[in-house]
Amino acid sequence: MIFIDAAKGKYPFFLNEALRMSKAGTLIIADNVLYKGYVMSDYNKHKQRTAVRNLREYIKIALENPRLESKILEVGDGLCISKCLY
Numbered sequence: 001m002i003f004i005d006a007a008k009g010k011y012p013f014f015l016n017e018a019l020r021m022s023k024a025g026t027l028i029i030a031d032n033v034l035y036k037g038y039v040m041s042d043y044n045k046h047k048q049r050t051a052v053r054n055l056r057e058y059i060k061i062a063l064e065n066p067r068l069e070s071k072i073l074e075v076g077d078g079l080c081i082s083k084c085l086y
Contacts, residue, residue: 002029003030004028005032008032012061017029022084024085026083027084028068028082030058030079031036033055033059033080035078039059057063068083070085075082078085
């Protein structure tokens with residue numbers, strides 16, 4: 001299991017590193033992926049723009065990568081749970 005709870009602007013990098021270290025069955029859990037609801041809204045204020053953009057990218061990669069089976073849970077600030085398939 002790999003747990004990601006770090007700089008929001010670097011989540012895509014951390015996901016790539018997690019995938020590099022993963023094998024079939026590895027769980028990758030990322031905390032705060034919805035970031036106060038900003039990620040799912042049209043939020044575009046300068047202060048959090050990079051974090052929001054990169055969290056959106058993280059979610060896109062997690063949901064579209066054929067190596068992962070992912071779900072987004074809308075609890076707290078959001079949780080992405082991904083299972084590595086191979």
